[in-house]
Amino acid sequence: MQVPPQYAVFPVINASLNGTSAVLLLVGRGFIKRGRMAAHRAVMITALVSSSLFLISYLYYHWHVGSVHFQGQGWTRPVYFSILISHTILAALIVPMIIITLSRALRERFDRHRAIARWTFPLWLYVSVTGVVIYFMLYQLFA
Numbered sequence: 001m002q003v004p005p006q007y008a009v010f011p012v013i014n015a016s017l018n019g020t021s022a023v024l025l026l027v028g029r030g031f032i033k034r035g036r037m038a039a040h041r042a043v044m045i046t047a048l049v050s051s052s053l054f055l056i057s058y059l060y061y062h063w064h065v066g067s068v069h070f071q072g073q074g075w076t077r078p079v080y081f082s083i084l085i086s087h088t089i090l091a092a093l094i095v096p097m098i099i100i101t102l103s104r105a106l107r108e109r110f111d112r113h114r115a116i117a118r119w120t121f122p123l124w125l126y127v128s129v130t131g132v133v134i135y136f137m138l139y140q141l142f143a
Contacts, residue, residue, distance in 0.1 A: 003065055010061035011139045017054035018131035021047050025125050041105070048098065051128070071142040080137050087130040094123050 003011070024047035031040035070080050101120040104113035 003068065007061055007065050010057060010065075011135055014054055014058050014061065015132050015135035015139075017050050017057065018128045018135070021050040021054065022125055022128035022132070024050060025121065025128065029121060044102075044105075047124075048102065051098070051124070054131070068138060070138055072137065076137070076142070080134075083130050083133055083137070087127060087134060090123050091127045091131075094120070094127050098124060 024043050028040050028043035028047060031037075031043060070077065070084075072080055097116065097120045101113060101116050104110075104116065
């Protein structure tokens with residue numbers, strides 16, 4: 001399927017927002033490991049904003065363009081679909097996890113925040129990174 005020209009920039013925007021979220025998550029984790037709580041908080045909220053903008057942009061794009069089918073053949077198909085399926089399932093699960101993690105931090109329930117953040121961080125990072133991988137496989141490698 002050929003993407004209409006007026007929507008062609010959206011996959012790049014979406015991948016950029018996902019990549020930005022991944023970098024911010026890593027930076028935020030580095031800050032908290034060094035005890036820089038205020039910097040951690042600011043960066044993690046920025047990661048949330050980046051991921052939220054991604055979701056809005058993604059939904060807008062697919063509302064107008066519909067589904068874009070993977071064009072790769074051979075061994076790349078099962079690799080792509082394995083990444084896509086795990087990404088999609090975890091993307092659905094990560095939204096409430098992020099909300100709970102953020103809520104606990106904002107209420108200064110740091111013990112409970114840490115308990116769920118231990119799971120939220122790697123899953124959110126995985127979803128952000130695989131979002132970029134999916135973009136490259138779908139729009140660059142086999143387009």
